[in-house]
Structure formats: C-alpha cells, structure tokens
Amino acid sequence: MSVPTLYYFDGRGLGETPRLILNYFGQEFKDVRIQESTVPADLKAKTPYGQLPWYVEDDQFSVAQSVAINHYLSLKYKLQGNSIRDQAIVLELVHAANELLTGYWSQDTDTKKEKYQKVTVPTILKRFNHVLTNNKQSSNHFVGDALTLADFSIFNVIDYLVWNTQNTHFTDLPALLQFHKEFQTNTNISNYIKKRVDTDF
Numbered sequence: 001m002s003v004p005t006l007y008y009f010d011g012r013g014l015g016e017t018p019r020l021i022l023n024y025f026g027q028e029f030k031d032v033r034i035q036e037s038t039v040p041a042d043l044k045a046k047t048p049y050g051q052l053p054w055y056v057e058d059d060q061f062s063v064a065q066s067v068a069i070n071h072y073l074s075l076k077y078k079l080q081g082n083s084i085r086d087q088a089i090v091l092e093l094v095h096a097a098n099e100l101l102t103g104y105w106s107q108d109t110d111t112k113k114e115k116y117q118k119v120t121v122p123t124i125l126k127r128f129n130h131v132l133t134n135n136k137q138s139s140n141h142f143v144g145d146a147l148t149l150a151d152f153s154i155f156n157v158i159d160y161l162v163w164n165t166q167n168t169h170f171t172d173l174p175a176l177l178q179f180h181k182e183f184q185t186n187t188n189i190s191n192y193i194k195k196r197v198d199t200d201f
C-alpha cells in the first residue's frame with residue numbers, strides 16, 4: 001500500500017489534527033504543505049471542494065473536509081470511544097474544539113473578538129476542564145479509559161492557544177495544561193513537535 005498524502009497549507013490550521021494522529025501512530029505519510037496562499041489550480045481541480053485539507057490514501061480512496069478526515073482516521077485507529085455514550089461525548093468535544101480553533105481565526109471584528117474572548121473561550125475550556133477532571137476512568141484521557149479523537153482535537157487546540165496567547169486562558173485550568181504536557185510525553189508526538197517548523201498560523 002502506498003504512503004498516504006495529506007495536502008494542506010504550510011501551517012497548523014485544519015491540517016494539524018490529522019498530522020498529530022498520523023505521527024502518533026507512526027504512520028509514514030507525505031505532509032504536502034502548499035506554500036502559496038491559494039490552492040494551486042492543478043491541485044484545486046483534483047479536490048472535491050477546491051479546498052484543503054485533502055487526504056489521499058491511494059488511487060482508490062481520498063477524503064476531503066477536515067471533520068471527515070479526522071473521522072476516517074478515528075475509525076482506522078479506533079479513536080471513537082468504547083460505548084455509544086462515550087462516542088457521543090467524543091463527538092461533542094471534537095466539535096467544541098473545532099469551534100474554539102476556527103473561532104480563533106474569525107476574530108476579524110471587535111464584536112466577534114469580544115464574543116470569542118469573553119464567551120467562547122471560557123465556556124468551552126470550562127467544559128473541557130469539567131469533563132477531564134470528572135473522568136473517573138483516566139486522568140490523561142477526556143473520555144473513558146481510552147485514547148480518542150477528543151484527546152487529539154483538544155490537545156491541538158490547547159497547543160494552538162498556548163502557542164498564540166501563551167498560557168493566559170489557562171491560569172485557572174491547570175488540569176488542561178497538565179493534559180497538554182502529558183500528551184507530549186508520547187515519544188512519537190514529542191519527536192514530531194521537536195522537529196515541527198514554526199509557521200504563521
């Protein structure tokens with residue numbers, strides 16, 4: 001089987017969660033990072049929506065839309081949660097993490113900025129903190145005793161906020177910072193992060 005390819009821009013953005021998953025599981029993949037600010041025409045024509053990320057496994061299979069790429073990888077690596085209740089909470093947390101991440105890039109007016117800073121960030125981080133600290137089955141995983149897509153999505157957004165805003169949002173949420181630290185003790189993740197080049201977004 002050929003090595004999969006993840007096409008995205010040269011930034012973390014919507015490409016980083018799949019990169020983290022593939023690295024965590026030691027899956028070799030082509031991390032194609034488009035340097036231009038728009039998708040080159042030849043690549044655009046091949047993708048279903050003209051947008052990135054786009055994940056190509058072989059001639060028979062490719063998938064677009066970041067949610068679907070992450071869903072596919074979560075099925076492949078059994079990151080969905082053990083019971084249907086766990087799976088529902090995983091999905092809740094993944095969507096909240098996406099809202100937090102995409103909200104960060106949408107702060108282009110004072111109103112949006114204020115809502116993001118005063119409502120979105122504290123509400124979502126409080127919920128993450130509550131779920132983590134009330135998980136009786138594990139202190140290192142958000143849902144049950146298993147690694148799930150929620151761990152990857154939340155690690156990614158905490159990592160993004162720490163990177164861009166230092167630890168300002170986490171002063172009263174040490175459990176989230178502890179999770180962020182703990183997640184990086186995985187050798188494949190720490191190796192990936194050590195060699196990750198700084199990008200603009």
Ligand SMILES: N[C@@H](CCC(=O)N[C@@H](CS)C(=O)NCC(=O)O)C(=O)O
Nearest residue numbers: 013014039050051052053065066067
């Ligand atoms: N709903 C899509 C959004 C994808 C998206 O907006 N991609 C942006 C980069 S973050 C893009 O490809 N922009 C270039 C373009 O639209 O031409 C997803 O989640 O994958």
